[in-house]
Amino acid sequence: MPYEKLQWRTQIREVEHEYLNVRFGLDWMALATGAEVAAFILAHGLVEPPLGAFHDASVHLAATYLIRMYSVFERCVESYWLSWNAGAEPPLGYIVLDDVTGFLVIPYDAALAADRTRRLRNRLVHDNFYDAASVIDLAVDMSAILDYLDRLPSRWD
Amino acid sequence: MDEPITRHQHPVVDDPDAVRDDWVSLLHELVHKCQSWAGKEWTAEEKMRPMRDSVLGKYEAPALFLQRDFTRVVLEPVARFAPGANGVVDLARLPTYDDVATLYRIGEEWKLHYVFRGANVVAGPRTAQSLPLNEAIFRRVLDEFSSHAV
Numbered sequence: 001m002p003y004e005k006l007q008w009r010t011q012i013r014e015v016e017h018e019y020l021n022v023r024f025g026l027d028w029m030a031l032a033t034g035a036e037v038a039a040f041i042l043a044h045g046l047v048e049p050p051l052g053a054f055h056d057a058s059v060h061l062a063a064t065y066l067i068r069m070y071s072v073f074e075r076c077v078e079s080y081w082l083s084w085n086a087g088a089e090p091p092l093g094y095i096v097l098d099d100v101t102g103f104l105v106i107p108y109d110a111a112l113a114a115d116r117t118r119r120l121r122n123r124l125v126h127d128n129f130y131d132a133a134s135v136i137d138l139a140v141d142m143s144a145i146l147d148y149l150d151r152l153p154s155r156w157d
Numbered sequence: 158m159d160e161p162i163t164r165h166q167h168p169v170v171d172d173p174d175a176v177r178d179d180w181v182s183l184l185h186e187l188v189h190k191c192q193s194w195a196g197k198e199w200t201a202e203e204k205m206r207p208m209r210d211s212v213l214g215k216y217e218a219p220a221l222f223l224q225r226d227f228t229r230v231v232l233e234p235v236a237r238f239a240p241g242a243n244g245v246v247d248l249a250r251l252p253t254y255d256d257v258a259t260l261y262r263i264g265e266e267w268k269l270h271y272v273f274r275g276a277n278v279v280a281g282p283r284t285a286q287s288l289p290l291n292e293a294i295f296r297r298v299l300d301e302f303s304s305h306a307v
Contacts, residue, residue, distance in 0.1 A: 006255075098164045105261055107236030107245050109211050111165055153272060154255055 003083075003156050008076035009149060012069055016142060019065040026058045063124050063133030066141055070121040073114075073145040076152070083156040093118060106151045113144035168212055168238040177213040180237045180244060187246065187260070187267065188221045191232055194292040195299060199223040199230075206234060213237060222251075228303045235259075248295075250302040258298045260290060271298055 029037060041048050074093055081096045082088070084103070090096055097118060101111040120141065123132040170176045192201045205217040221232040229251040236245045244262030248269075258271035267290040288294050 095164075101165055102240045105239045105242045105245065105259075108165060108168060108238040108240070109236060111240075112167065112211070150254075154257075 003076075003079050005076075005149060005152050005154050008072060009146065011072045012142065012146065012149075015065055015069045015072060016138070019061065019138060022065075023061060026054075026061065029054065030058065060129070060133045062136040062138040063129065066117075066136055066138055067121060067124055069138075069142060070117060070145065073149065074118075076149065080152055080156055093122075100152075104151055106148065110144075110147050110151060114148035117141040117144045165240045170212060173213050176237065177210075177216050180213070181216065181218050183244065183262070184219050184234050184246070188219045188232060191221055191248075191295060192223075194295045195223050196296075199225045199299070208234065210237060223299070225299075225303060228299075230299060230302055248298060250305065256302055256305050261287070263287075266290075269294055269298070271301075273297075273301060 032040070037051070038048075040046070074096075077100055078090050078096055081090055081100055091099075094115065097111070097115060100106070120132060120136070188203055192203070195201060200223070202222045204220050204222065206220040208216050208218050210216070218234040220234060223230045223232070231247075231249055231251055233247045233249065234244075235247050237243070239245050239261070242261040242263055244260075246260040246262075246267075248258040248260060248271075250256040258269055261268045261270065268287040269290045270287045
């Protein structure tokens with residue numbers, strides 16, 4: 001099955017759009033008073049969320065979406081790696097990234113930025129989500145993986 | 158958790174200013190050569206592009222815009238450092254950037270990598286798809302861009 005780079009880019013953008021919608025909702029809630037939130041819940045028959053987690057939800061939102069975004073990126077790079085290693089078992093993520101960087105002669109800065117995002121994503125998933133999550137700028141990491149993706153060909157089989 | 162860092166070592170240079178000046182000078186040379194190869198049927202405009210590099214810092218490098226009828230093309234510097242290359246430059250069709258040939262500076266020579274119509278799409282820059290940059294290849298890529306633009 002041929003893979004189109006544009007499809008992977010679109011998937012990453014879709015994750016971003018979902019993030020922006022949820023971000024908007026949280027920001028809206030943050031601007032409302034407690035009485036307004038209570039009135040809104042009552043007026044629309046909604047179930048009141050555990051509002052004690054509101055602050056954490058807001059602070060951790062970008063990290064949650066970064067994990068999803070990176071997962072699309074990782075599948076994309078892996079599928080490209082498989083295009084010239086057909087039938088092989090893909091190695092660890094950083095080796096796949098390094099192989100593709102070397103194979104496509106991807107500039108160091110673009111490779112390092114993508115690798116930085118990979119490490120950050122791994123800290124979130126495998127290490128300490130709460131420590132790493134509060135310092136994430138999703139726009140920076142999305143830009144890093146999209147810049148790397150730009151260096152891949154338009155299409156591969 | 159101790160995460161492994163990329164195996165590609167970050168470039169270290171003794172004199173970043175000298176490396177940057179050499180690189181910009183090479184790009185000027187490339188831009189002038191490509192402008193001449195394109196010929197009079199393509200209108201050409203050279204512009205300086207702001208660059209940011211973790212080794213060379215911020216600087217400006219020459220880019221070349223070409224237009225013939227409704228086909229617009231940019232020859233655009235990407236980076237000085239890449240694994241196995243001393244420079245990367247894109248030759249892309251505008252405005253979509255969906256048709257891109259990449260030029261790699263390998264040793265003292267510019268190599269062009271482009272997936273010509275009907276070629277193996279998986280080929281990487283180190284395969285037979287990499288061709289020495291010359292007038293014939295350059296014009297062939299421009300012609301292919303033009304045919305895709307229609």
